Amino acid sequence: MLVELLVENFAVADRVRIRLHAGLNVLSGETGSGKSLLVDSLGLLFGGRASTEVIRSGADRARIAGIFEAPKKKALSALLDEAGIELEDGELLIEREILANGKSRAFIGSKPVSASFLKQLQPWLGDIHGQHDQQRLFNMIEQRLMLDEYAGNETLLERIATLFTALRAAESELAQIDAREQELLRQRDIWSFQKTEIESANLKPGEDTGLDQELRILANVVKLKEQAGGAYEALQEGPESAMSMLIVATKRIAELKRIDENLHSVLENLRTAEASIDEASRELSSYVENLEADPGRLAFVEARIAEIDKLRRKYGSSVEEILSFYAKVSADLALIEGADERRDHLRSEIKKLQIAYGTAAAELTVRRRKAAEKLEKKVEGELKDLNMERSRFVIAVQESSWSATGADEVAFLISTNLGEEPKPLEKVASGGELSRLALALKVSLAASGQRTMVFDEVDAGIGGSAAEQVGKKLKALAASNQLLCVTHLAQIAAFADHHFLVEKREAKGRTHSVIEELEGPARVKEIARMIGGQRLTDEAVRYADQLLQMGATA
Incomplete structure (x- = not known):
């Protein structure tokens, strides 16, 4: 209020x-x-x-x-x-x-x-409620809304809308499958070849990066061996090697430490350096020993890289992109292979939805017609009180195409003179009659409560x-x-x-x-x-x- x-x-x-x-x-x-x-x-x-x-x-x-x-x-x-x-x-x-x-x-x-x-x-x-609302009475959608409100059809209408949406979605998907079927069949041979070609390569993620690194090593074994061996000699062998010079320096600092204890940290750093050089020397020695020319492995790596390069030119710039393309092709093929199964499922689902929708829509039609009879009598009673006692008010509920609001078309009809057939409101009612009809409907549809009703x-x-x-x-x-x-x-x-x-x-x-x-x-x-x-x-x-x-x- x-x-x-x-x-x-x-x-x-x-x-x-x-x-x-x-x-x-x-x-x-x-x-x-x-x-x-x-x-x-x-x-x-x-x-x-x-x-x-x-x-x-x-x-x-x-x-x-x-x-x-x-x-x-x-x-x-x-x-x-x-x-x-x-x-x-x-x-x-x-x-x-x-x-x-x-x-x-x-x-x-x-x-x-x-x-x-x-x-x-x-x-x-x-x-x-004003002149605009009276014009709304001419709108069949508004007429249906008024009847459904009077009948209390809200819950049933929600169920019907849900069923209708699901039905149209299933029908649309089925139509898409049928429309794409020929196109997909034309692509199947190409996709099958691409899938087989990638499958036969047995690619591993990151494999191309590892092979590139291995190729660089195998192609430069001699250079790596010479340079690593030279580094080993500079560190460990010969009177002027880093280890020899470090040993001499360590001995001298050890003797000086006996005189000046402040050289303790210098001595510790030299001993740490000696251990580090010794560890590096051992790693280099092992590295040089394991470096061997392997023409067979080199040929295999070169061939494998060439095979991957061929796939990269077709399907992507890396093994990851090739595998992604493979996943898409596999999904496309699965769509073709599962189309018949999906089609059968959709047809079954559509049939179930049609039955459920038909049942709910029929229930809605019954409810609308029963409510229409009651509302007709109520409105006619109100019109009688408004000096329109000869008027007949009819709510026609007729079969229509399926929609989210049911399978009915609702129309308000009126006859304001004895002996005349009820006709649509805009063809019969005068301004004054329409005002009274609008009021009669308002009174008939109004629920008691604290709401404010404005009449202009x-x-x-x-x-x-x-x-x-x-x-x-x-x-x-x-x-x-x-x-x-x-x-x-x-x-x-x-x-x-x-x-x-x-x-x-x-x-x-x-x-x-x-x-x-x-x-x-x-x-x-x-x-x-x-x-x-x-x-x-x-x-x-x-x-x-x-x-x-x-x-x-x-």
């Missing part, structure tokens, strides 16, 4: 605050006074599109804030918890700002939120006794929902539990809208104005009193 609405710098409203109540709240006023501005601003709190055109001239931003009493619903609590939003005393403070630079911001409490999140909240807080121009095209019946219907609907109704008809305003007057006033050379809640004589005066215009007559005042008495006892 909307508790309070604040509008700042919105069109002609510089600052308007209205505190609303449970029941039927009516807004009246002269044409152009700003009645619909409140409806438009509430639409922004429900996530509507923002435009800089609504910003009051001279202001840098427009601001709308609303305090809502949140219904105690688990789904709403889950949505708010997921967004990290907490209720304060069971209420939500929702704000929307439209900036002059074209940007807009939204907040719940002090937490920034997106306009799309406000749209998610909207079904729990309220909805707006629900009285379009009607008057007299029909308007009186609309007023009674709104009054009855307001018993279980909060209603905010913009009207220019006294017959409707008289049924209000709370009546607000919207006026334009001038101050300091500027026009601004103000809202005032009416009671007693002030309300009688406004009702009389709605009846007879600005010139109040005794007859208009008396009729206003009669209407208010009738509204009070309804």
Whole structure:
């Protein structure tokens, strides 16, 4: 329920605050006074599109804030918890700002939120019914949505959508397999040759790098042996070898250490160097001994490298890339070899999905038709109360192609005159009849609760006794929902539990809208104005009193 609405710098409203109540709240006023501005601003709190055109001239931003009493619903609590939003005393403070630079911001409490999140909240807080909603009645998709909502088909529709998606995915994959089959068969011989050629090479990851290193060694055995042998001699053999000179130096430093203990570290370093040279000499000796020319091995390595080079020219710059190509070719061949098996599996799966979908869709059709019968009677009863007792309302549920929403086409039909066959709404209903039909549907589909239902121009095209019946219907609907109704008809305003007057006033050379809640004589005066215009007559005042008495006892 909307508790309070604040509008700042919105069109002609510089600052308007209205505190609303449970029941039927009516807004009246002269044409152009700003009645619909409140409806438009509430639409922004429900996530509507923002435009800089609504910003009051001279202001840098427009601001709308609303305090809502949140219904105690688990789904709403889950949505708010997921967004990290907490209720304060069971209420939500929702704000929307439209900036002059074209940007807009939204907040719940002090937490920034997106306009799309406000749209998610909207079904729990309220909805707006106006001329646009009447045009939506012509849309068969909207008609189906209304019927499914009335029937409570949400869970079944989710299952049908899941089955339909899976069915279309399986059919698409099967079609792709069939379409690619000839192409894959043409490629099979090539892929088989490539797979066999790579397999026969028996490649190992990193093998090419190891072979290149081995080839360099085998091709340079003589040079390696000469140079390594020379290094060994320089380290170990001969009177001028590194080891000989190091031994001499070690002996001299050992003798000097007896005199000066400070040479201890020098002596230790020399002995360490002696051990290192000895170790290096042994490694070099072993290396030279193992270096032998092996023409057979050299030929094998050269041939192996040539074999890998041949594969590298075809399939990749390294053994790893060749093996990657091999994996892809193997997968492609497996796809061909497993195509028949996959095709059989898909055909079986499609058959199962078709049966499951058909069963669920048939159940949905039954539910829709049963709900259609109930809703038809309910709407016709409401139309009778709205002085359309000769009208017939029909919901046609007819077989259609399979879709994510079932296998039905739903159409709302109406006959407003006795003896006429029901036809689509846009071909039969006048503006006034459409307004009453929209209200009848709204009443029939409405669930009791704390939601705010906004009716803008629900009285379009009607008057007299029909308007009186609309007023009674709104009054009855307001018993279980909060209603905010913009009207220019006294017959409707008289049924209000709370009546607000919207006026334009001038101050300091500027026009601004103000809202005032009416009671007693002030309300009688406004009702009389709605009846007879600005010139109040005794007859208009008396009729206003009669209407208010009738509204009070309804």
